[in-house]
Structures are given as C-alpha cells and as structure tokens.
Amino acid sequence: MSADCLSADDRARSTHPARRRFLAGSALVLGAAATAQLPFADRADAVAAARSAAPARSHAPALPAGLFTLGVASGDPLPDAVVLWTRLAPDPLNGGGMPAVPVAVEWQVADDSRFRKLVCHGTAQAVPELAHSVHADATGLQPGRQYWYRFRCGGQISPVGRTRTAPHPLAVGRSLRIALASCQNWQQGFFTPYADMRAQDPDLVLFVGDYIYESKPVSSSVRVHEGTDEPYSLVDYRNRYAQYRTDPDLQAMHAHAPWVVTFDDHEVDNDYAGQVPQDPSKQSHDAFGRRITAAYQAYYEHMPVRATAVPDGPHIQMYRRFDYGRLIRLNVLDTRQFRSNQATTQSGAQDPKLTMLGAAQHRWLLDGLRRSPARWNVIASQIMMAETDLQLGTGKLWYYDAWDGYQAERNALMAQFQQVRNPLVLSGDRHFTMISDLKKDFAEPSSAVVGAEFVGTSISSGGDQDQAAFHRQWDPLKADNPHWKVVDAHRGYHLFDIGHESVGAQVRVVDTVLSHKATASTQARLQVRSDRPGVHLL
Structure with missing residues (x-):
C-alpha cells in the first residue's frame, strides 16, 4: 500500500529492519499495510515498510461495473489512525465476480463530505487471495476528529463513509456514545x-x-x-x-x-x-x-x-x-x-x-x-x-x-x-x-x-x-x-x-x-x- 499521511518525524522513524522485514512479507500477501495496534512510532514503521513492499499497479485490468456493491466501513479507531474497508464484488453472491488479478484501489480521507480538503490518501492492492478486500490503515490523523472517506477504482467511486478517531490518550473530558x-x-x-x-x-x-x-x-x-x-x-x-x-x-x-x-x-x-x-x-x-x-x-x-x-x-x-x-x-x-x-x-x-x-x-x-x-x-x-x-x-x-x-x-x-x-x-x-x-x-x-x-x-x-x-x-x-x-x-x-x-x-x-x-x-x-x-x- 502506498499512502501520503505520515509526518516527517514518522517517516524518519520508519527504519527498523526487523519490522520492515516482517511487514514486507505480510504486504506481499495482503496488498495492504499490516499495521498492528502498537505505539504510534511502531505503527508508523509498519505503514512505511508495507508501503515500500507493495507498490501499486500502474495499469489496472478492465473491470466490471458495480465494484462497490458491499459498501464501505471503518473500524478499530485509534487516536491517529482508523481502518478503512471495502471489497470489490460486482457479483457478490457468486464469488465476487472479479478477475483473478490484483487491482489497485485508491482511498481518500477528507475533512468534509465533499472532499474539498484531503487530509490523507493512498493506494492499496485488492488481491484475489483475500477476495479483493481492502483494509487501508489511514494513519497520521488527528485525535478525536470526524473524517469522511471513500474509495476509487476503475473509474468508479464508492459510497462515502464517515468515521471518527479515538481521543488523545491523555484526554479526560469527552463523553462517548x-x-x-x-x-x-x-x-x-x-x-x-x-x-x-x-x-x-x-x-x-x-x-x-x-x-x-x-x-x-x-x-x-x-x-x-x-x-x-x-x-x-x-x-x-x-x-x-x-x-x-x-x-x-x-x-x-x-x-x-x-x-x-x-x-x-x-x-x-x-x-x-x-x-x-x-x-x-x-x-x-x-x-x-x-x-x-x-x-x-x-x-x-x-x-x-x-x-x-x-x-x-x-x-x-x-x-x-x-x-x-x-x-x-x-x-x-x-x-x-x-x-x-x-x-x-x-x-x-x-x-x-x-x-x-x-x-x-x-x-x-x-x-x-x-x-x-x-x-x-x-x-x-x-x-x-x-x-x-x-x-x-x-x-x-x-x-x-x-x-x-x-x-x-x-x-x-x-x-x-x-x-x-x-x-x-x-x-x-x-x-x-x-x-x-x-x-x-x-x-x-x-x-x-x-x-x-x-x-x-x-x-x-x-x-x-x-x-x-x-x-x-x-x-x-x-x-x-x-x-x-x-x-x-x-x-x-x-x-x-x-x-x-x-x-x-x-x-x-x-x-x-x-x-x-x-x-x-x-x-x-x-x-x-x-x-x-x-x-x-x-
């Protein structure tokens, strides 16, 4: 997965060789950043390693219509990150209906529902081994903030999703529903x-x-x-x-x-x-x-x-x-x-x-x-x-x-x-x-x-x-x-x-x-x- 979300300090920390080797192997299989629920610096290492291990394809195959029939979702929110999900499935009840090749999927995170101000974006590989699902770990976000996200692939745009990061680890005043x-x-x-x-x-x-x-x-x-x-x-x-x-x-x-x-x-x-x-x-x-x-x-x-x-x-x-x-x-x-x-x-x-x-x-x-x-x-x-x-x-x-x-x-x-x-x-x-x-x-x-x-x-x-x-x-x-x-x-x-x-x-x-x-x-x-x-x- 390639992404443009990390700060300069995060990028400077993404050099640990053991973590690079682990995430490189994972990314080749997953086609997405294999980031764990780790301290912020370690998670940045993981994202950077996966980014270098799984470059996006520059030429996508011809794809059927209706890629985003299963919608979008987000989950496992952290103070600076959230997982963004979709699955390309134009024929969802018959195996998905996708060609048996990896497909590059762009994801975007914005401050507003009309995507006038992108705060984070990247490209993930949706691979047939994982049913062309996408698990993009959007990092570098602000704590306790609301964001909007979407996916783009083959000239098609997914529905828009809304998500929210967890508050800062030291935050004490906010209620939660x-x-x-x-x-x-x-x-x-x-x-x-x-x-x-x-x-x-x-x-x-x-x-x-x-x-x-x-x-x-x-x-x-x-x-x-x-x-x-x-x-x-x-x-x-x-x-x-x-x-x-x-x-x-x-x-x-x-x-x-x-x-x-x-x-x-x-x-x-x-x-x-x-x-x-x-x-x-x-x-x-x-x-x-x-x-x-x-x-x-x-x-x-x-x-x-x-x-x-x-x-x-x-x-x-x-x-x-x-x-x-x-x-x-x-x-x-x-x-x-x-x-x-x-x-x-x-x-x-x-x-x-x-x-x-x-x-x-x-x-x-x-x-x-x-x-x-x-x-x-x-x-x-x-x-x-x-x-x-x-x-x-x-x-x-x-x-x-x-x-x-x-x-x-x-x-x-x-x-x-x-x-x-x-x-x-x-x-x-x-x-x-x-x-x-x-x-x-x-x-x-x-x-x-x-x-x-x-x-x-x-x-x-x-x-x-x-x-x-x-x-x-x-x-x-x-x-x-x-x-x-x-x-x-x-x-x-x-x-x-x-x-x-x-x-x-x-x-x-x-x-x-x-x-x-x-x-x-x-x-x-x-x-x-x-x-x-x-x-x-x-």
Whole structure:
C-alpha cells in the first residue's frame, strides 16, 4: 500500500529492519499495510515498510461495473489512525465476480463530505487471495476528529463513509456514545434496528458476535440464505458474508460510524469450542479445522480490522484493547477460540481446569484491567457473564455455553473485579435483553456487587417474538436470579452515553423485523454510577 499521511518525524522513524522485514512479507500477501495496534512510532514503521513492499499497479485490468456493491466501513479507531474497508464484488453472491488479478484501489480521507480538503490518501492492492478486500490503515490523523472517506477504482467511486478517531490518550473530558449490537440472522428478519441506530448517531458501534449465521437456507423464511447448505468452504463463507453485507440498513450503519467487532459461534459453527464442532460425530477434526480456516479468513475479509487479524490457518488474533483517552478502556475478548469444550453437567461446569479465555488471554485481560488509567473498564464479552439459573426453586441449572459453564474462571474474574475501577461488561448471544448486577459470588445473594452487565438483544435473531410467552417462561425465574434488573425479548440494540460520573443506558427496540420499516422506541432507561457498583433503573 502506498499512502501520503505520515509526518516527517514518522517517516524518519520508519527504519527498523526487523519490522520492515516482517511487514514486507505480510504486504506481499495482503496488498495492504499490516499495521498492528502498537505505539504510534511502531505503527508508523509498519505503514512505511508495507508501503515500500507493495507498490501499486500502474495499469489496472478492465473491470466490471458495480465494484462497490458491499459498501464501505471503518473500524478499530485509534487516536491517529482508523481502518478503512471495502471489497470489490460486482457479483457478490457468486464469488465476487472479479478477475483473478490484483487491482489497485485508491482511498481518500477528507475533512468534509465533499472532499474539498484531503487530509490523507493512498493506494492499496485488492488481491484475489483475500477476495479483493481492502483494509487501508489511514494513519497520521488527528485525535478525536470526524473524517469522511471513500474509495476509487476503475473509474468508479464508492459510497462515502464517515468515521471518527479515538481521543488523545491523555484526554479526560469527552463523553462517548456507544451502540451495542449482536446476532443478526438474515432468515429471521430485516436489520431494521440499524436505521434507528443511525438516527441516534453513536460515536462507535460495538458488535459482539453472530454477524452471519451458518444455517441452511429455509424457503419459508422472511428472506432466504443463499446457497443450498451450511457454508463449509471459503467460497461458501464469502457468499454468505456478501449476502449479509447487501442489507441496506447494515450498509448505512457501517458507513456512518466506526465499528469494533468480534465473533461468536455462528460465524463458524453453532456452539463450537476451540477446534471442537457442535457435532464431532459428523465433522472430523481435520474437516472442522479446514472449516474454521475458511470461516476465519472470510471473517477477516469482510470486517474493518487491522492486518494483525489476518488468520494463520485455523487461528486468528481477535482479542485486543482500545483506550478512549482516560475515559474508557475497551477490552475486546475472544470467548470461542481458546475455550475448553463445554461442560454438560453441573459438576462439569465447576471443574477448575475449564477455561473460557485460555491462559494467555486471561493474563492479558487481568493485566489490562489492573494497569488501566481509565474511569470505566469495559469488557466486550460475546456471551453472558452473569449467572442464569434456569431451575425454579432449590438447586441450579445453568446455560453451559455461556460463562456459567466455566464457573471457576468466571468466579475468579468476579473476585478480581472488586479491585478494578468501574467494570462494565457488554455482551450478546442470548437474543434478548438481560441486564444484571455482577456479584462476587452468585451462590450467595447477599454477596457484594462488583460490576454491571448489559446483555444486548438481537438485531433480528428470533424474529418478532411472542412477548407474553417469553415472560411466562422467564418472569418466574427472577426470584432465583435476583441480580437481574431487566429481561425483555424485543429486537433492537443498546445505546450507552458514557461520561465521567455515570453511564446512561437505553434499551432501544423496534416493533417488527418482519418488514423493511419499523417503529423504534426506548424500552428501558438505566444508569451505572461511578460511585456505586451495579445497575440502577431510571
């Protein structure tokens, strides 16, 4: 990738030979700057090395019309950089429709939506090995600033996207608006909550998993998955992601604000754990390894993430950390790739050898929490951390795919949370809203409250649920789960206004996902205060 964004000081620092060799090799494969979430100087080294390793082609082949059918996106914002994404796909549901050659794509960043004043621009190689996706790491930007961006290729111009950098690392005064989303099943509804999300104008979208669903096409669905089966190959997963990316509300929200993303299970296979599939009797270890490899590569190709997330076979680096000045430290977890296989019994769930995070990620999380300078320490967890006791009265019955299935590690984290400043967990997976106090010991109702958790509802998964039936099932369980504050089954998302003294939260819901249009409203308002752990209804 070539770019014109670095300052003279940055260019002078871009001479470290080891980093040049590493990024040169990456750029030959990626055709983009393989910049990591590193200190500013190291990241500048990475950009400069990749620039020299992957020069742009001067003669592009003849290209079909409709290169930018999948829109644009930005993500992983830093104080001086943001990832800009697009994928050239004139025939998105049939492998993309691009010639099997690298194509030069120009990207531009401006201070205004009409691009009268460019502040950064460059050229990236969109290569067939990565489905002609582009992950341009635009650096040299100013902290806490709003920018507009676009791509140009083959005489065609992409839609315009808007993005925002993170504040300066020492900034203390600014508030932040975050939208929490998860679980968007194409077959179970339209992605109408994104239209309201866009109107609410968040600074950042946090997506915590189930961006696609790997389920087979069902002809009676609201809209039908492409293909004839679950995805298994790389082409299969590419087509499934491309289908989801054609949703107009999803495209518009991606273009409106930067996203920070992580995956859960349905991006690969329902309820998989590490390299163990949901149905080991039907998927051999080697076959599932190939499936994971394909799924992770397609995930990278379609997400606005840095090249540090380029998969290495059936492995991908997704847990990472973002600081928003001194206000927020955002720790993004990976609760799928390193977990032990799920327990199936209560005693199994209490086995101290079971891990959700793996040893390295567990140490990384605790170290980041203990050393955090932030007012609020946010943990993005794909699956619910608070207890769900499904058994009425005496005894416990847990949902083993969530943190309840990994009791020892979860309880150790709860004990650590007592030493952490304002821990706030944002989760997904459940297809309904569940907002809870986090307790030091869920077995003891009088145990100390050590934090708060917001399990966001789904964008569309579950469709238009029968609310009366839902509450008949779940309301009787509240007595056994006194830490629950709100339980609701409408579709939508959560909206947070994070300030120095408190976090204001809204449960935003829509009346339907079965049509293209929906009416949105606030189902509940809550607050988390910095001087008092837990969630408070307003």
